[in-house]
């Protein structure tokens with residue numbers, strides 16, 4: 001897995017626009033938690049002194065990602081004073097977590113993610129990696145090692161341009177919305193053209 005830094009940067013590039021008058025901290029917090037939620041499976045392992053014990057379990061499945069999206073979508077108006085947002089960022093953010101994890105060097109069994117849990121326990125990963133693994137442990141020298149620093153730098157180099165590009169979009173951090181609108185507009189045009197032939 002990449003660190004929360006990569007997950008957070010990519011998540012923030014995919015989020016719904018900030019509702020007016022809502023504090024930035026609250027809004028960023030909501031999406032950063034969404035983007036990192038799957039890795040809460042570290043907590044039970046940390047409590048028993050073996051952080052990786054339950055990692056890459058059911059919280060790294062497609063079913064969990066969709067369930068998280070539905071729950072977050074339903075809770076969103078309660079968090080943000082009745083404000084509603086398009087549904088795609090709620091899916092894009094947890095899916096980006098799985099995508100990034102599958103592109104990360106995995107050195108701890110089970111290798112890959114149980115994407116199709118509970119239908120299959122087979123783990124899936126890409127045949128290549130672009131992110132270095134973070135060494136995990138409860139000891140200071142493992143967490144704050146040169147290896148982890150290098151992994152962190154690589155993550156920032158790879159994900160920050162995407163985040164910065166999304167930030168520079170006209171409607172804020174919302175990257176996919178204009179792209180999606182264009183796809184829908186083009187599809188409508190195409191259908192209309194076919195109808196007149």
Ligand SMILES: [Zn+2]
Nearest residue numbers: 001038039101
């Ligand atoms: Zn993860």
